Amino acid sequence: MSTTHDLLARLEAEHALSHRDWVGLIENRTPDDESHAAERARAVVRGVFGDAVYLRGIVEFTNVCKNDCLYCGLRRSNAGLRRYRLSDDVLLDCCRRGYELGFRTFVLQGGEDLRFDDERLVPVVAFLRERFPDCAITLSLGERSHESYQALFDAGANRYLLRHETASPAHYARLHPGDMSFEHRIRCLWDLKGIGYQVGAGMMVGSPFQTADDLAADMLFLHELQPQMVGMGPFVPHHATPFAGERAGTLADTLFLLSCVRLMLPGVLLPATTALGTIAPDGRERGILAGANVVMPSLTPQERRGDYLLYDNKICVSDDSAACIGCMRRRMESIGRRLVVGRGDAPGFGAGAGARERAAAACRRLEGGE
């Protein structure tokens, strides 16, 4: 049997492991293996990205959601939440302010809010594309139709974040109500990829009922999908959900898996998440030191932040965006890293490349080839 050190060396060299080896690595690794994995992940991320840490500004523009995911504080059965939707003007204002602060990626995130249909959203994306030609537009709006993803892409969106949540259908069914479908979620990710988005998938670490087997399936799925981004943070319970009494994911597990993702997908854009900063005061710094290379401070208006709570004890809810970016810059400098202004595209996905592909696709459509 391979030692965990051998498995990590193989992962770094070949960027893949079998299901069985993943389970072995996840179950048998020691604290010493965890430090070794972090060290190798740091070397890999430095080789690809140098000392850069990329900045994304997240605008949480609606906390209305039609879904009832068992883990999420925005679930529709949470009647205790003050629901909000940002007006277009407020949303654009958040981006304008973010631009002044140096953000060049805007992440528009929201619950699955039926009010934000294409008719409402496409003009917003198109306006942002025109107003901020040097910025990336990332959407994180959950499951939509192929047609809708295409319309938003054509309007100028570049990236889409949709965590797969778990790659095991049985585990999926324990985290979600019966009206949600694992197959549909996975299909959405492939649709997004096919359209030409830079795609982000991912899962919570330590979600209820999660086993090493499930995590191994997650790693195999990420390998198959080859996403440009992976969003992965610890599960943190929310008091108004069925999982209120469950344990949070641990720092050690999350850091180890971040290192594994870096070794498997060397060029991936990998955030040190707010959830990681919530379970440990220096969680995000430690995430970066374990192989992450993105941070996503909030650009949501201060008076709404307290209502966008996916889990309890979320950090930074009372800060404003200027304070957040200053704090983040200091945190990154304290660990010898540099917060960079710029779009920070996935390797091979520069603004030019995206625009060229899109122009070519538009021409094909005009010629009736598609």
Ligand code: 5AD
């Ligand atoms: N703890 C941690 N992450 C959560 N998310 C939702 N609820 C929680 C929670 N309780 C994550 C999900 C979702 C993303 C937007 O936030 O993975 O995809």
